[in-house]
Amino acid sequence: MTSFPEAARIALGDSQLRHNLRNATTTIRDKRARVVAEVPDWDELREAGRAIKADVMRRLDEYLLQFEESVQAAGGQVHWARDGAEANAIVLDVARAHDVTEVVKVKSLTTDEIGLNEALAAGGVHAIETDFAELILQLDGDWPSHILVPAIHRNRSEIRDLFMRTIADGRELSDDPRELADTARLYLREKFLDAKVGVSGANFGIAETGTLVVVESEGNGRMCTTLPPVLVTVLGIEKLLPTFADLEVFLQLLPRSSTGERMNPYTSLWTGVTIGDGPQEFHVVLLDNGRTRVLSDQVGRQALHCIRCSACLNVCPVYRRTGGHAYGSVYPGPIGAILTPQLRGVANAKSLPYASSLCGACYEVCPVKIDIPSVLLHLRAQTEKDVAERIAMRSLARIFGNVRLYEWAQRLARAGEGPARRVPGPLASWTQTRDLKPFAKETFREWWSRERGA
Amino acid sequence: MRIGLFVTCLGDTLFPEAPKATVTVLERLGHDVVFPRDQTCCGQLHQNSGYLDEARALARRFTAIFGDFDAVVSPSSSCVGAVRELSPEIAPRVFELSEFLVGQLGVEDVGAYFPHRVTYHPTCHSLRVVRVGAAPRRLLLAVRGLELVELPEADECCGFGGTFAVKNPDTSTAMLADKCRSVLATGAEVVTAVDGSCLMQIGGGLSRQRTGVGTMHLAEILAS
Numbered sequence: 001m002t003s004f005p006e007a008a009r010i011a012l013g014d015s016q017l018r019h020n021l022r023n024a025t026t027t028i029r030d031k032r033a034r035v036v037a038e039v040p041d042w043d044e045l046r047e048a049g050r051a052i053k054a055d056v057m058r059r060l061d062e063y064l065l066q067f068e069e070s071v072q073a074a075g076g077q078v079h080w081a082r083d084g085a086e087a088n089a090i091v092l093d094v095a096r097a098h099d100v101t102e103v104v105k106v107k108s109l110t111t112d113e114i115g116l117n118e119a120l121a122a123g124g125v126h127a128i129e130t131d132f133a134e135l136i137l138q139l140d141g142d143w144p145s146h147i148l149v150p151a152i153h154r155n156r157s158e159i160r161d162l163f164m165r166t167i168a169d170g171r172e173l174s175d176d177p178r179e180l181a182d183t184a185r186l187y188l189r190e191k192f193l194d195a196k197v198g199v200s201g202a203n204f205g206i207a208e209t210g211t212l213v214v215v216e217s218e219g220n221g222r223m224c225t226t227l228p229p230v231l232v233t234v235l236g237i238e239k240l241l242p243t244f245a246d247l248e249v250f251l252q253l254l255p256r257s258s259t260g261e262r263m264n265p266y267t268s269l270w271t272g273v274t275i276g277d278g279p280q281e282f283h284v285v286l287l288d289n290g291r292t293r294v295l296s297d298q299v300g301r302q303a304l305h306c307i308r309c310s311a312c313l314n315v316c317p318v319y320r321r322t323g324g325h326a327y328g329s330v331y332p333g334p335i336g337a338i339l340t341p342q343l344r345g346v347a348n349a350k351s352l353p354y355a356s357s358l359c360g361a362c363y364e365v366c367p368v369k370i371d372i373p374s375v376l377l378h379l380r381a382q383t384e385k386d387v388a389e390r391i392a393m394r395s396l397a398r399i400f401g402n403v404r405l406y407e408w409a410q411r412l413a414r415a416g417e418g419p420a421r422r423v424p425g426p427l428a429s430w431t432q433t434r435d436l437k438p439f440a441k442e443t444f445r446e447w448w449s450r451e452r453g454a
Numbered sequence: 455m456r457i458g459l460f461v462t463c464l465g466d467t468l469f470p471e472a473p474k475a476t477v478t479v480l481e482r483l484g485h486d487v488v489f490p491r492d493q494t495c496c497g498q499l500h501q502n503s504g505y506l507d508e509a510r511a512l513a514r515r516f517t518a519i520f521g522d523f524d525a526v527v528s529p530s531s532s533c534v535g536a537v538r539e540l541s542p543e544i545a546p547r548v549f550e551l552s553e554f555l556v557g558q559l560g561v562e563d564v565g566a567y568f569p570h571r572v573t574y575h576p577t578c579h580s581l582r583v584v585r586v587g588a589a590p591r592r593l594l595l596a597v598r599g600l601e602l603v604e605l606p607e608a609d610e611c612c613g614f615g616g617t618f619a620v621k622n623p624d625t626s627t628a629m630l631a632d633k634c635r636s637v638l639a640t641g642a643e644v645v646t647a648v649d650g651s652c653l654m655q656i657g658g659g660l661s662r663q664r665t666g667v668g669t670m671h672l673a674e675i676l677a678s
Contacts, residue, residue, distance in 0.1 A: 004622065005621065005623070008622065009624045012624050012628050018628075317611040317613070317629050318622075318625055321625060321629065351621075354617075354618065354621050357611050357613060357619075357629070358502065358578070358615055358616070359582070360578055361578070377501060377502065380503065381504045381506045385504065393503060393508065394508070397511065401494075401512065403491065403493075410467050427620065429620050430619060430623070430658070433658075433662065434655065434658030434661075435657075435658045436658065437658065439467060439468060440468060442470065444461045444467075444474060445466055445489070448491075
């Protein structure tokens, strides 16, 4: 994977992207701040969310078995997948069993994480994304750059051109958002009515009842989970909640943190199969794909508390400038910087824990209080350091460990400083864009000795 | 009260004006200040760079040097935040200068005179780690002659972040560019903050762009 600094450099050069990101994240961020300020017990809600999730992680083995039992009792079928390949094969088997070449899909990061669409395509099944933004990306062969607003990096004139090329049936379109939405709606309605198999992720799975919950804005999720006679849901194992009553906490936390709404427009809940109503065949695939490994790390496991609201992206000064693609994963921003290295192994994403100035804005807004800066530091400690850096840092530690060495190093640094405004070595990247502060002519300790003695 | 001055390694070496001004302000208020000469670094650099063993060793050293003081005061919120995490035994007695003046001593007017247009950048660690709240602003408002102008998008990070500025130079520079733009929009002559490291980043950008806007640590304004 391309390193973050390299990918970021390319993204930073795209002024249209910078403009789109700034506008969109500022709007959502301000909306969130307004609706969160309305809730007098917001901090207690966050603490409740954190506590419920921490309990789920501690007793995940029990909750998973309880969930399986509940789903089966309600007439659903439960599958277990160790990784993406197993999950993809299960979904493909269901599609094949019903002899379909198309399935309709609800927006789902989990299925993006495992590359389900590509795996289905390789098996001869076309997965149609029905979320407006996901559809835009799919039609253009692009991929999401934001958890909530996957096409945040695109603007409406780009979307108009794309629709004219793809789904408008030769009609002339303007870049009016309503007209663009109507064009997508017309295309998607036919797909919903024809579909025999629907595929979804889920925001929550309730261990007590076997209920699945999808929270969305557009209504396409409701269509996908009710119209096709067969439904397959891919659920990351960390998405469980113990009881139905726990939803009370999360259905307050999620919409306010995510879209900045008091309540989201559509919340779909279903439990197994109901005769004569909705899908008559229901499968749920419980996906591990690295999550058990994350769970085994006592500090890092809080990344599994994430409810995918994306509040941390919208306040992150790094994300707001680089956009999501720089993070090289379907999980961008601060949460991606701690989740991706853990899911894939730190060695496979070693620049991500450093893709943060540790400003702490993410921790402040997280609805389940994930201490992202602390997890970043925890992961930095696990990355393999390059040799030159390791030698430099060890030497510095030795110098800081002995005040005589430290004072000697101060004098040496000052003596070695030339008049150059651009310095070589590891600090060169500083002086490319910033003037370097010269060493003080007299250190504080020299001044203290001169003035106060001792 | 025995006050130990924690000057920080950067303050000692690169911007001694800030710890010197801290001494001036505290002594003007009638307090004795001690500078423990053995101090070097609190361990933050190593912790933030992923060298935990080295960080913990430096924190143990720090705790031993500052363990006997009634209060440890520093002109850096970032280093105070690191000490509170790395050296929990002495954490309750370690303070950033502005929170010490307003929160512990109950002082807002330190007798300063600074007839300039100033904007205040609330650094990330002062806002979200040490939580100094309104203390710096209240101190600035009590400075005679000073005109305080609001910084747009004040709570956005300046892009320093320690080694972040070197490991992610392009992103850091993009953040700095926006911060400089905000500073220039205020028409201020001076931008101030409670962290010398952030001022080094902002000042580095303002100077490279030849803006003529200066940076001064809050302590320096309070000592004027």
